[in-house]
Amino acid sequence: MRSIFTALFICGSLSIYAQPEKKLESAVQQLYQDDQFKHAVIGFSVWDVQANRSLYDHGGKYGLTPASSLKVLTSISGYELLGQDFVYTTTIELAKNDRGQHILRINGSGDPTFGSHRWSATQGPLMLERIGKILKERNIRTLHAVYINDMEFGYQPLPKGWVWEDIGNYYGAGAWGFNWRENHFKLTLKPALKQGEPADIVSTDPAWIKDRITNFVTTGEKGTGDQTSIYSSPYQTRLFIQGTIGMGVDLAVVSGALPDPAEAFERELQDYFKANDIHATSYYRYSDLRRSGGVLPSYTFSLADTVRSPLYAAIDYWFLQKSINAFGESVVKTIGWIKGTGACTPCGIEVIKDFWMNRGIPSGAVQIIDGSGLSPNNKISTQALVEAIRFARTRPWYNRFYSNLPVMNGIRMKSGYISGVRSYTGVVKSLSGKEFVFAFIVNNFDGNPSAVREKMWKVLDILKVQ
Numbered sequence: 001m002r003s004i005f006t007a008l009f010i011c012g013s014l015s016i017y018a019q020p021e022k023k024l025e026s027a028v029q030q031l032y033q034d035d036q037f038k039h040a041v042i043g044f045s046v047w048d049v050q051a052n053r054s055l056y057d058h059g060g061k062y063g064l065t066p067a068s069s070l071k072v073l074t075s076i077s078g079y080e081l082l083g084q085d086f087v088y089t090t091t092i093e094l095a096k097n098d099r100g101q102h103i104l105r106i107n108g109s110g111d112p113t114f115g116s117h118r119w120s121a122t123q124g125p126l127m128l129e130r131i132g133k134i135l136k137e138r139n140i141r142t143l144h145a146v147y148i149n150d151m152e153f154g155y156q157p158l159p160k161g162w163v164w165e166d167i168g169n170y171y172g173a174g175a176w177g178f179n180w181r182e183n184h185f186k187l188t189l190k191p192a193l194k195q196g197e198p199a200d201i202v203s204t205d206p207a208w209i210k211d212r213i214t215n216f217v218t219t220g221e222k223g224t225g226d227q228t229s230i231y232s233s234p235y236q237t238r239l240f241i242q243g244t245i246g247m248g249v250d251l252a253v254v255s256g257a258l259p260d261p262a263e264a265f266e267r268e269l270q271d272y273f274k275a276n277d278i279h280a281t282s283y284y285r286y287s288d289l290r291r292s293g294g295v296l297p298s299y300t301f302s303l304a305d306t307v308r309s310p311l312y313a314a315i316d317y318w319f320l321q322k323s324i325n326a327f328g329e330s331v332v333k334t335i336g337w338i339k340g341t342g343a344c345t346p347c348g349i350e351v352i353k354d355f356w357m358n359r360g361i362p363s364g365a366v367q368i369i370d371g372s373g374l375s376p377n378n379k380i381s382t383q384a385l386v387e388a389i390r391f392a393r394t395r396p397w398y399n400r401f402y403s404n405l406p407v408m409n410g411i412r413m414k415s416g417y418i419s420g421v422r423s424y425t426g427v428v429k430s431l432s433g434k435e436f437v438f439a440f441i442v443n444n445f446d447g448n449p450s451a452v453r454e455k456m457w458k459v460l461d462i463l464k465v466q
Contacts, residue, residue, distance in 0.1 A: 063379035067416025070373030101144035108178030150178030161375030170255035175329035220244030
């Protein structure tokens, strides 16, 4: 009797356990019956933390385009390969030439937070004042030359695979050796009173970039909002914007990617010096000198100040919360630099892939070419993303990573969206106290992406009540 009871108990337990798996399978099959998903590819992997086993897997080995859900892998890689207390250091140096004239050099370290508005200690005006204070304390009012070293990450700020329609917009800002104000500029547009008429550029921030922009934006139908795209590329001196701004708003603010952040910093530094009675005879950027065949400075510089970034864990917060692509690309290059393969995107990707392969994730499951997920050519499996979070759970920094994940639909998870792609990966804590690690990616859906989001969230809701 006891053996029969034990067998019945085990069978009953398995039946209860299988129930959420059946619900998930039914929900995924219902997606395939939906017109939006008839031609889609779905990857969905769920790990039951308490049971320490896979709860559900559909297409978990498929290499799918993850969009910004890839940031979870980059984030975890950064914690482990750089450390949660890692900081970038931008150095300010002084020298004298053989005539006793003062030389100033600011060395970028790829710090993506330099000049950022997100921390009180990194804001642009404060950075300029810090440089001015160094000169004033030394009673330096005249500089023979100012050098900006923007070559820590080489000459190429963008990963391969980013598309032309993206790279001129704020989310297409790359990772430079010298970053400034998150490598963004703002453009304020005023729609006309009649559909089809030109929308005017009212202002830009910084102001000087307005003269470089050719405006093709027209006024769209009321309620259609911002349908514009900015087109440019690194080091480009002419930009153009096209699309529509819908009627019904007074002004619309659009953000773009600075073609050369070091140039933007140089211009602000010049303005600051003029306003504070500091004269500099000439300004040089390392990237310009290398392009033109110029000579890099050979003076003996002494360290005047070191500007430290916020801790990696603090940078990761904004990387995950606001999906700042430039932060992730800086992290990838920094990983390559710190680990000795080189300060370039492929260098960092090589280290990241090797790291995960050594922890049991096959290289074919992580076919990535950037750290932010912007490229449609990235491919990763949902099983790989789940394994990455499972690894993170064993590390001392896990609680910080977990708290950095955005909360959407009552779930701590990172979302991803580019054309034809919706994705989510994170951790579900159910009403009963169970915990599930998951990754959910849909490629090649049709129609309204907001509707796809709601349908995917409905599937994830099944985990919340287990």
